[in-house]
Amino acid sequence: MSTPRTPDPGMLVISVLSADWDAFWPEVQAVLTERFGPFQASEPFPFVETDYYDEELGAPITxxxxxxxxxxxxxxxxxxxxWTNGLERRFARDGRRLFNLDPGFLTQQSLVLATGKNFSHRVYLKDGIWADLTxxxxxxxxxxxxxxxPDYAGEAMKTRLTKLRLSYKTMLSKPQT
Structure with missing residues (x-):
């Protein structure tokens, strides 16, 4: 029999996609900080693996x-x-989102993203949200x-996530307050 135990906490990561950062970024940074605390943000980098979001968000997306x-x-x-879905709706204009937020947890073992879309490999969490082992x-x-x-499978993303994983390991070794 296995004995349940609470896992280590994870590093919250949120991917933000947009073609119009000036329209929302300073305000959304403040809202995210108020809700989840301080964060480090990468510089914008190209999102070119698909045009799935172009019609709604515009182009080019970073x-x-x-x-x-x-x-x-x-x-x-x-x-x-x-909560991030609500933030997307709050900043939407004319029924279109200005940005897409994809939250997930990075651990030593994996990156798991949250999604509102079911698929065969996803595990239901609650309230219409599934976990995607990415x-x-x-x-x-x-x-x-x-x-x-494809954007998560690419080396540009994996390189960034490897650096974050190292930071995460350091954070785990420090006493939590």
């Missing part, structure tokens, strides 16, 4: 990857996704799956 300083319980993932850490590198989105 991404920022946010990594939050406070580690959080993994069972908050659905609540975080529901990447797995194995033998000192990220391993993707047949369902991993």
């Amino acid at each position: 991404r920022r990857l946010l990594a939050f300083d406070e580690l959080r319980p993994l069972d908050e993932l659905a609540d975080v996704k529901l 990447l797995m850490w194995q033998r000192k590198h990220w391993v993707d799956f047949p369902w991993t989105f």
Whole structure:
């Protein structure tokens, strides 16, 4: 019999996609900080693997990857996704989002993203939100799956996530306040 135990907290990461950063970024930074605490944001980098969001968000789309300083319980993932969905709606104009937010948790073992879309490999959490095992850490590198989105399977993202994973390991070794 296995004995249940609380896992280590995860590093909250949020991918932000947009083609019009000037329209929202300073205000959304403040709102995200108020809700989840301080974070480090990457410089924008190209999002070119698909044109899926172009009609709604415009083009060219760039991404920022946010990594939050406070580690959080993994069972908050659905609540975080529901909150970020609300933030997207709050800033929408004429029924169109200005940005797309994809939250997830990075751990030593994996990157799990939250989604409102079911699929065969996803695990239901609650309130219409599923967990998507996007990447797995194995033998000192990220391993993707047949369902991993191409932008997450790319080396640019994996390189950033490897750096965040190192930061996460350092954070785990420090006493949590």
